[in-house]
Amino acid sequence: MAEKKQVEQITSMEEDFAQWYTDVxxxxxxxxxTSVKGCMVFKPAGYAIWELIQxxxxxxxxxxGVENVYLPMFIPESLLEKEKDHVEGFAPEVAWVTQGGLxxxxxxxxxxPTSETLFCDFYKNEVHSYRDxxxxxxxxxxxxxxxKETRPFLRSREFLWQExxxxxxxxxxxxxxxxxxLNLYARFCxxxxxxxxxxxxxxxxxxxxxxxxxxxxxxxxxxxxxxxxGTSHNFGDGFARxxxxxxxDRDNTLKYPFQTSWGSxxxxxxxxxxxxxxxxxxVLPPKVAPTxxxxxxxxxxxxxxxxxxxxxxxxxxxxxxxxxxxxxxxSPGWKFAEAEMRGIPVRIEIGPKDIxxxxxxxxxxxxxxxxxxAMADLCDTVKTLLDTIQKDxxxxxxxxxxxxTYTAATREEFEEIFAEKSGFVKxxxxxxxxxxxxxxxxxxxTSRCIPFEQxxxxxxxxxxxxxxxxxxxxxxxx
Amino acid sequence: MAEKKQVEQITSMEEDFAQWYTDVxxxxxxxxxTSVKGCMVFKPAGYAIWELIQxxxxxxxxxxGVENVYLPMFIPESLLEKEKDHVEGFAPEVAWVTQGGLxxxxxxxxxxPTSETLFCDFYKNEVHSYRDxxxxxxxxxxxxxxxKETRPFLRSREFLWQExxxxxxxxxxxxxxxxxxLNLYARFCxxxxxxxxxxxxxxxxxxxxxxxxxxxxxxxxxxxxxxxxGTSHNFGDGFARxxxxxxxDRDNTLKYPFQTSWGSxxxxxxxxxxxxxxxxxxVLPPKVAPTxxxxxxxxxxxxxxxxxxxxxxxxxxxxxxxxxxxxxxxSPGWKFAEAEMRGIPVRIEIGPKDIxxxxxxxxxxxxxxxxxxAMADLCDTVKTLLDTIQKDxxxxxxxxxxxxTYTAATREEFEEIFAEKSGFVKxxxxxxxxxxxxxxxxxxxTSRCIPFEQxxxxxxxxxxxxxxxxxxxxxxxx
Numbered sequence: 010m011a012e013k014k015q016v017e018q019i020t021s022m023e024e025d026f027a028q029w030y031t032d033v034x035x036x037x038x039x040x041x042x043t044s045v046k047g048c049m050v051f052k053p054a055g056y057a058i059w060e061l062i063q064x065x066x067x068x069x070x071x072x073x074g075v076e077n078v079y080l081p082m083f084i085p086e087s088l089l090e091k092e093k094d095h096v097e098g099f100a101p102e103v104a105w106v107t108q109g110g111l112x113x114x115x116x117x118x119x120x121x122p123t124s125e126t127l128f129c130d131f132y133k134n135e136v137h138s139y140r141d142x143x144x145x146x147x148x149x150x151x152x153x154x155x156x157k158e159t160r161p162f163l164r165s166r167e168f169l170w171q172e173x174x175x176x177x178x179x180x181x182x183x184x185x186x187x188x189x190x191l192n193l194y195a196r197f198c199x200x201x202x203x204x205x206x207x208x209x210x211x212x213x214x215x216x217x218x219x220x221x222x223x224x225x226x227x228x229x230x231x232x233x234x235x236x237x238x239g240t241s242h243n244f245g246d247g248f249a250r251x252x253x254x255x256x257x258d259r260d261n262t263l264k265y266p267f268q269t270s271w272g273s274x275x276x277x278x279x280x281x282x283x284x285x286x287x288x289x290x291x292v293l294p295p296k297v298a299p300t301x302x303x304x305x306x307x308x309x310x311x312x313x314x315x316x317x318x319x320x321x322x323x324x325x326x327x328x329x330x331x332x333x334x335x336x337x338x339x340s341p342g343w344k345f346a347e348a349e350m351r352g353i354p355v356r357i358e359i360g361p362k363d364i365x366x367x368x369x370x371x372x373x374x375x376x377x378x379x380x381x382x383a384m385a386d387l388c389d390t391v392k393t394l395l396d397t398i399q400k401d402x403x404x405x406x407x408x409x410x411x412x413x414t415y416t417a418a419t420r421e422e423f424e425e426i427f428a429e430k431s432g433f434v435k436x437x438x439x440x441x442x443x444x445x446x447x448x449x450x451x452x453x454x455t456s457r458c459i460p461f462e463q464x465x466x467x468x469x470x471x472x473x474x475x476x477x478x479x480x481x482x483x484x485x486x487x
Numbered sequence: 488m489a490e491k492k493q494v495e496q497i498t499s500m501e502e503d504f505a506q507w508y509t510d511v512x513x514x515x516x517x518x519x520x521t522s523v524k525g526c527m528v529f530k531p532a533g534y535a536i537w538e539l540i541q542x543x544x545x546x547x548x549x550x551x552g553v554e555n556v557y558l559p560m561f562i563p564e565s566l567l568e569k570e571k572d573h574v575e576g577f578a579p580e581v582a583w584v585t586q587g588g589l590x591x592x593x594x595x596x597x598x599x600p601t602s603e604t605l606f607c608d609f610y611k612n613e614v615h616s617y618r619d620x621x622x623x624x625x626x627x628x629x630x631x632x633x634x635k636e637t638r639p640f641l642r643s644r645e646f647l648w649q650e651x652x653x654x655x656x657x658x659x660x661x662x663x664x665x666x667x668x669l670n671l672y673a674r675f676c677x678x679x680x681x682x683x684x685x686x687x688x689x690x691x692x693x694x695x696x697x698x699x700x701x702x703x704x705x706x707x708x709x710x711x712x713x714x715x716x717g718t719s720h721n722f723g724d725g726f727a728r729x730x731x732x733x734x735x736d737r738d739n740t741l742k743y744p745f746q747t748s749w750g751s752x753x754x755x756x757x758x759x760x761x762x763x764x765x766x767x768x769x770v771l772p773p774k775v776a777p778t779x780x781x782x783x784x785x786x787x788x789x790x791x792x793x794x795x796x797x798x799x800x801x802x803x804x805x806x807x808x809x810x811x812x813x814x815x816x817x818s819p820g821w822k823f824a825e826a827e828m829r830g831i832p833v834r835i836e837i838g839p840k841d842i843x844x845x846x847x848x849x850x851x852x853x854x855x856x857x858x859x860x861a862m863a864d865l866c867d868t869v870k871t872l873l874d875t876i877q878k879d880x881x882x883x884x885x886x887x888x889x890x891x892t893y894t895a896a897t898r899e900e901f902e903e904i905f906a907e908k909s910g911f912v913k914x915x916x917x918x919x920x921x922x923x924x925x926x927x928x929x930x931x932x933t934s935r936c937i938p939f940e941q942x943x944x945x946x947x948x949x950x951x952x953x954x955x956x957x958x959x960x961x962x963x964x965x
Contacts, residue, residue, distance in 0.1 A: 048559035
């Protein structure tokens with residue numbers, strides 16, 4: 010404990026969750042602030058998490074027929090304006106380029122806040138016949154939205170993301186792709202990030218500007234607030250009509266095609282921090298941990314200690330595990346605390362006595378549990394341990410999420426829960442936006458989604474008492 | 488030949504090289520033009536080449552200690568202005584953002600044309616002690632330069648690239664890293680892109696805005712024009728002084744650190760096209776071919792043909808080869824021509840007779856050579872063939888480059904060569920920028936580099952006749 014204090018302490022979650030979050034992103038060396046207000050630097054430890062997300066998500070995309078492309082970062086104003094709802098949704102929050110080189114532009118352009126309009130412009134050239142359909146494209150890029158309030162990973166003026174944009178001959182095929190990609194995101198969150206999510210549809214009030222239907226995955230953070238973690242939109246043929254994209258179908262008639270888009274962002278890193286982190290810092294699920302195992306040599310000056318550490322590293326690496334040896338001159342206690350702050354899933358301690366006894370000490374970041382392991386079994390044990398940690402982290406996150414999910418049948422219950430607790434509240438809704446507005450105004454609570462898995466927790470709307478249409482997940486959100 | 492005509496023909500290289508290039512990028516489906524002047528869409532076939540370049544270059548970066556980061560895309564004007572030469576070089580060609588959301592910005596920002604100034608701003612926070620050094624960072628991103636004339640891959644207003652930015656305690660260490668990265672680029676071009684390059688230093692006239700020394704790799708295109716294919720800059724402590732970055736060294740005194748940067752871009756795709764392409768379209772080196780083998784079934788309606796094609800595909804794929812079966816309803820001749828246009832290194836033809844005889848036909852894209860192969864040996868044969876093609880393509884490119892490299896001892900010779908031929912010309916130079924200017928004005932020829940491998944082809948400057956300092960490679964360039 011004395012040695013732990015050598016590493017700068019972070020605020021405890023209990024005391025001030027927002028400050029705890031800010032401390033973790035800084036002290037785990039994930040980001041730095043910049044001279045550009047509202048924008049941040051992804052430092053190596055932060056960017057490496059994004060690279061692991063990208064790599065594993067991209068593999069899943071490619072396995073279901075997605076092809077990557079890259080479109081320009083600029084959108085001419087006249088293009089942005091073609092779809093009415095879309096321009097209303099985005100125009101107030103874009104950055105405008107008005108000068109190129111030494112001359113003013115004839116038409117100003119915004120830096121893409123999202124690329125539906127550019128993809129429409131592109132598809133208009135590419136799609137003429139049913140033979141050209143479907144196109145299932147995606148791009149990894151950065152986008153800009155001129156937010157007033159920003160927080161690292163959660164909301165910044167520039168952020169990194171992927172945006173998929175597809176175009177189909179029928180509404181049904183578009184709908185199928187929309188749901189397929191939402192399911193892909195949900196499985197990705199559970200299997201890779203160890204984050205359980207609720208899948209559902211957004212209400213009309215909360216849907217994407219220009220979409221017919223928006224589907225979402227909603228995760229619950231440690232403080233009981235919700236985080237929208239990925240969305241998938243079915244545009245119907247609205248954009249095709251606005252951009253006059255048409256194709257000749259098999260029956261030789263001209264038709265408007267149907268489009269979808271779906272995106273996930275560096276927000277996911279914020280979700281990892283807020284779902285798994287603790288008062289010692291970051292806790293990374295092994296599958297997105299840039300370093301999965303840190304080896305801390307004890308009495309490293311003694312002959313054979315560093316050599317053994319390096320030998321273990323090489324053996325683990327040859328088994329596909331990401332390993333570092335901390336051979337700096339800091340004390341072991343300091344190294345432990347640093348590795349904990351950075352969320353490295355497994356720590357191996359190895360000193361002269363361990364070497365003599367032919368064993369090593371393993372410590373889990375997620376539980377703090379320590380165990381001994383015979384040197385001969387180390388590689389298999391570490392592999393199994395990483396799998397166990399990944400699974401346990403998901404289980405614990407799911408248990409916590411379920412504990413923080415409440416049911417309200419009446420308005421009193423609803424208000425009481427949000428006054429005293431935080432989390433998801435399942436309650437019925439009549440379908441009227443007026444009720445959503447009232448709840449949002451009075452309690453700063455929004456509809457998170459109409460879950461795919463419907464239940465009936467009462468007969469009437471939790472707000473107005475009229476006949477209920479749907480179960481809705483409600484919550485306070487990032 | 489009759490069937491070939493079914494595929495739209497491209498202009499021949501001989502007839503009009505520029506038009507041939509434009510035809511290839513369009514007909515091989517690499518890019519599309521957009522409503523955003525000077526910007527292009529990377530279509531799947533084009534972007535997949537970039538992904539293969541990225542992946543293989545990034546592995547080499549990481550193997551020599553490079554860490555990836557991501558910095559904002561915007562640079563406040565005051566930041567861009569801090570280094571005098573740098574702002575003079577870039578300010579005339581940047582895009583300016585002047586409005587964010589509904590309000591004008593207090594200070595305008597440019598979209599990064601390159602990120603030296605942002606990295607300096609970042610390093611100023613990060614570097615305080617010799618213990619913080621070196622930092623060896625890189626980012627993959629897009630940058631914007633407001634060019635007047637644009638050409639796909641070669642020069643566009645937005646392009647994709649990587650930019651490495653490092654900071655060191657000593658000049659020597661910075662210089663070592665500068666040269667190390669140039670060597671990495673050169674080996675990458677030869678081993679992955681099958682493009683031989685000349686390594687050297689840029690003259691002061693041609694160096695990067697703000698650099699003490701710029702190193703370059705220069706490749707020669709099919710038409711005898713040079714293409715700068717990667718650069719690496721040593722900044723000395725110039726940027727550190729301009730941004731007041733200082734660190735406490737081991738001797739407890741404050742010092743300015745030394746910086747480098749190095750970049751390569753989607754231009755490399757242009758180089759692949761112009762070094763290897765022919766009158767049938769693109770020719771891709773196997774290591775950057777998104778599809779390395781296309782299997783064309785002959786009489787695919789007959790029982791067993793498609794099944795065999797798919798079986799071959801699976802076997803090759805399980806050996807790490809990237810394969811497609813073309814089972815569309817086009818004729819085999821059409822499929823051959825299409826696969827040639829797209830530059831797929833190896834074609835396998837398989838029909839009922841082949842299946843009966845237990846063999847398949849292999850065709851090389853680079854030479855057109857056809858051979859038969861017993862089905863049992865197919866996998867090994869294809870693997871070997873891909874390696875052979877990769878090696879042969881480099882050898883042929885080197886031979887052509889060497890054939891198009893001339894030596895001029897006198898001004899007459901120099902002018903004669905550039906009047907009649909095109910290629911590199913090796914000639915001596917006195918070191919005076921006036922001679923470079925004169926040659927550029929009279930002949931549209933520029934100094935490409937002062938090669939690391941110096942020779943003495945005469946005693947006097949090829950332009951002014953004064954005493955010569957250095958051998959220079961001269962050429963017309965993209």
